[in-house]
Amino acid sequence: MSGIRSYYICNMPNRLSAEQSTYLLQHAHNPVDWYPWGEEAFFRAGKEQKPVLVSIGYSACHWCHVMERESFENEEVAAFMNANFICVKVDREEHPEVDHLYMDAVTAISGSGGWPLNVFVTPEKEPFYGGTYFPPQPAYHRPSWIQVLARMAEIWQDQKDEVHRQARQLTDHIRQATEFAASANLKVCTSEVCAEIAADMLKRADLAKGGFGSAPKFPFSMAISFLLAHYRIYGNKDALGHALRSLDAMADGGIYDQLGGGFARYSTDSNWLAPHFEKMLYDNALLLQSYCEAYRITRDEKYKQVVTETIHFINQELKSVEGGFFAAIDADSESVEGKFYTWSYDEFCTVAGADKDVLAACLGVIPGGNWEHTNILHRPTDIDSVAVRFGWDTVELTERLDQVKKNLLTERNKRIRPVTDDKCLLSWNAWMNAGLVSAATALSSDIYLAEAESHCRWMVETYFSGGAWYRSWKGGKVRIPATLDDLAALVYAMLSLSAATGDVAYLRQAASLTETIISRFLDPDQGWFYFTAADQTDIPVRKIELHDGATPSSNAVMAYNLMVLGICYGNNYWIRLADGMVAKMVSQVSQYSISYGFWAGVMQRFSRGLKVVVCLGAGSDSIRREWQSGGADNTYLVTSRKEIFDIPLLEKKYFDNKNHIFVCSQEACQMPVETVAAALKLAGA
Helix, strand or coil: CHHHHHHHHHCCCCHHHHCCCHHHHHCCCCCCCEEECCHHHHHHHHHHCCCEEEEEECCCCHHHHHHHHHHHCCHHHHHHHHHHCEEEEEECCCCHHHHHHHHHHHHHHHCCCCCCEEEEECCCCCEEEEECCCCCCCECCECCHHHHHHHHHHHHHHCHHHHHHHHHHHHHHHHHHHHHHCCCCCCCCCHHHHHHHHHHHHHCECCCCCCECCCCECCCHHHHHHHHHHHHHHCCHHHHHHHHHHHHHHHHCCCECCCCCCECCEECCCCCCCEECCEEHHHHHHHHHHHHHHHHHHCCHHHHHHHHHHHHHHHHHCECCCCCECCEECCEECCEECCCCCECHHHHHHHHHHHHHHHHHHHCCCCCCCECCEECCCCCCCHHHHHHHHCCCHHHHHHHHHHHHHHHHHHHCCCCCCCEECCEEHHHHHHHHHHHHHHHHHCCCHHHHHHHHHHHHHHHHHHEECCEEEEEEECCEEEEECCHHHHHHHHHHHHHHHHHHCCCHHHHHHHHHHHHHHHHHEECCCCEECCCCCCCCCCCCCCCCCCCCCCCCHHHHHHHHHHHHHHHHCCHHHHHHHHHHHHHHHHHHHHCHHHHHHHHHHHHHHHCCCEEEEEECCCHHHHHHHHHHHCCCCEEEEEECCCCCCCHHHCCCECCCCCCEEEECCCCECCCECCHHHHHHHHCC
8 A cells, every 4th residue: 555655746746736735735645536525526526417425534633543544545446536536625624614514424424423424415515424434344243435425426427316315314314413402491591500500510521530431531621720710619529539539640641742742632542641642722722721720729739740841842843933823733643643652662661761660660660661562751659759660769760760760851852753734723723822911820821921922913814814714824825714613712812811810901802792793793683603603605504503612612712702792891782692692501400510510610600690800000010910810710800001082981980099890790899909819808708
């Protein structure tokens, strides 16, 4: 197969060679006559009356690469695809709206989904069959890819009317499922509801090994952040215990890069040892917030170390020279998953030298390998125990371990690196910005805060072009209209920056962008936001996304944004929208808590009544710093050294010579107090 790959790399590229996406460019030399997502492919399909194969994946997807090597690079398979189908390749990270629609279809058909996602659709873009990975020969209780292709071509030829009928039914089912999910009954969010959510999360928790459920294990950072906040607000020690247990297990496991920092996508086993080695920007951005919250509560240096190492990794390996953050790093190098990150016993011993035995014990390295005859570095036990076992001083062993890790990293950097997906996505960059702000406030770091401000300027200057917002940037060019998750996350990042810096210009930007979101994405009758804008017409179903995926639910993010901005601007419509969205989600979140971790966090903030805390004047900087070190989770902080006239909540609250701290809810502001302790009491902390 490698010979076939080399042959086609030398041949004329297909249409994907003009694309920006790393994933699409990886398929640019396939013998398949791929089209990118767009009207050209479907126009041809309608003209020739052919079905369309929509194949969806992403650059860091291991099984996407496997199917490419096995099938899409095969000349005979490609010839059959080209003769019988119009073939479309989609980068799911560029077009999440396409991925969401067809993932719903495949899940309805088969009960599960994943990537690569291969969907057969009509020229009208309505799906009629699909699945994930198909092998080159029948295996794993799956038909071969060529068998699937032959069967789809046959039924299209012989039963075209029936195919169209079933495709319309499936599309209607997806549309109705979206409308049903969005029409839930109203229920008030209370402290009792938050306790139910926490109990449901702990019921699904792996109390021995951390995390939730069994293999494969995902970080579920939003659920962990909820549990940490649940402890801060309600004092639930079980919630704190499991959150810290999970964070400790991940930081000690192979899912965390013990040499370079940063987290892989998920663990394939229940012990957090063997990751799926791809590294995604969004995972690391969201985990930064969880580890920062753990550090605020415990002041344990190990959490601070994870934060600083993860940011260092992102700056070293995922930051563009222009200032944005790249999407991902592949799991594979030299067509082998994890090859860049793993070590044979002999390789490790060569670097470790005379102290190899004690250092191997520190990093879980064994002669036969701990994973597929090689070693994934992890911390199987604490360093104190290893020091006692080998008769070392703990401080001396720590220093020696730090040095050998640097040496191992130097040696690793000589290897062939996995491919970096160098597109920069707005939503993922916005979550990274929020992660930097969390690190800046938790660690009192002016460096991280300055980096977040610079990065926010880059996002606004880059993704807003010609009067419109865009989703993807690469090589100096923006493309693809922004979706709700992009703009909601950007508003959230701006709100975070305003609170952290005391610069209300970010608050103004957030309010202006929210007005744009409402005008282009809101269904005012249902009170929900669509994932795509009203003028985007290239998909047959306009979906409302409610559950968390790899990133927070964009409707949950908007509920939080609307409440904060509604209070600040005295906009009761925004407040009612936020309250209504949360009330409609209470039942679902209580029953399926892990899938709605960000919603759970928003509900928890609302359960005590979200408060906006205001302090304007010369002493506001010191108030802000004190509040950040121990403020309440159900509050949003607004400070400024200047008098503010254009934000209703801030009018007539400036005092030059004395600190006046106002605690405000959606109803009114209470009488001002002079100390953070008094303000915390008013906020219900």
